Amino acid sequence: MPPQAPALQRIKVIAFDVFGTLVDWYGSLVREGESLGNRTGLEVDWRQLALAWRAGYGPAMRKVNEGIVPWDPLDLLHHQILENLLPRFGMTGLAPGDVQEFNQAWHRLDAWPDVRAGLARLRTKYILVPLSNGNISLLVDLARFNDWRWDCVLSSELAGKYKPDPAVYQTAPRLLGVNPEEILMVAAHASDLEGARQTGLRTGFLHRPWEFGPQEEAPQRRQTNAQRQEFDLHVSDLDDLVVQLEV
Numbered sequence: 001m002p003p004q005a006p007a008l009q010r011i012k013v014i015a016f017d018v019f020g021t022l023v024d025w026y027g028s029l030v031r032e033g034e035s036l037g038n039r040t041g042l043e044v045d046w047r048q049l050a051l052a053w054r055a056g057y058g059p060a061m062r063k064v065n066e067g068i069v070p071w072d073p074l075d076l077l078h079h080q081i082l083e084n085l086l087p088r089f090g091m092t093g094l095a096p097g098d099v100q101e102f103n104q105a106w107h108r109l110d111a112w113p114d115v116r117a118g119l120a121r122l123r124t125k126y127i128l129v130p131l132s133n134g135n136i137s138l139l140v141d142l143a144r145f146n147d148w149r150w151d152c153v154l155s156s157e158l159a160g161k162y163k164p165d166p167a168v169y170q171t172a173p174r175l176l177g178v179n180p181e182e183i184l185m186v187a188a189h190a191s192d193l194e195g196a197r198q199t200g201l202r203t204g205f206l207h208r209p210w211e212f213g214p215q216e217e218a219p220q221r222r223q224t225n226a227q228r229q230e231f232d233l234h235v236s237d238l239d240d241l242v243v244q245l246e247v
Contacts (some may be wrong), residue, residue: 008065015131017187032105056081073135092094204233
C-alpha cells in the first residue's frame with residue numbers, strides 16, 4: 001500500500017453520513033413493511049413503497065433549505081411523505097397508530113454487516129460522529145438499536161438546515177474545536193461529499209452498491225460511481241477504511 005497522504009495524516013475526526021452509508025434503509029423498510037402487512041392483512045409492494053418513501057426525502061429537504069417551508073425534523077418529513085403515499089399504495093384504511101409506528105421504522109434500520117466492528121476499530125484512533133440529516137432522537141435510537149458508540153451526535157437539527165447546505169457541515173468543526181481539514185466526511189453519496197468538500201472537510205466515498213435494493217439499477221448509483229474519483233478516499237466498506245487509514 002502507498003504511504004498515506006499527508007492530508008489524511010492530519011485527520012482527527014471522522015464524520016459519517018448514516019442513511020445508506022451505515023444503514024440499509026431499503027432492506028429494513030421492506031422488512032418493517034412485511035411485518036406491518038402480516039399484522040394488518042395489507043398486501044403492498046413494500047419494495048416500491050420503500051423506494052418511493054426515500055424518493056420523497058430530497059424534495060422535502062430542498063423546500064426547507066430554499067425557505068419555502070420552515071424547518072421540521074426528519075421524523076416529521078418522513079411522516080408527511082408517508083401520508084402522501086398511503087392512497088397510492090392502497091393503505092388508506094391504516095389506523096393512525098399503525099402509520100406512526102411504521103414511520104418509526106426509520107429508528108430501527110439495520111446496519112450494514114461491516115459497520116459495528118469497523119466503527120469500534122476506527123474509534124481507537126479517531127473521534128467518531130454521525131453528521132446526518134436525521135434528527136437527534138432518531139440518531140440516538142439508531143445507535144442504540146445497532147449498538148454503536150459515538151463520541152457525540154451531530155445532526156442537521158443543530159443547524160436548522162439539511163445537507164448539503166453548508167451550515168450543516170460547519171457545525172462539526174465549530175462544535176468539536178477542530179479545523180475543517182481535520183475532519184473526514186464519509187458518505188455513499190456524491191452530493192453529500194461535494195457539500196462537505198466545499199466547506200473544507202476531507203472526503204471519503206464509501207461504495208454501497210445495494211443501497212436501493214439488489215434488483216434496482218437506480219440512477220443515483222450510476223451517478224455516484226461516476227464521481228468517485230473526485231474524493232480523498234474511495235473505500236469498499238469500513239474494513240477497507242480501517243486499512244487505508246492504517247488503524
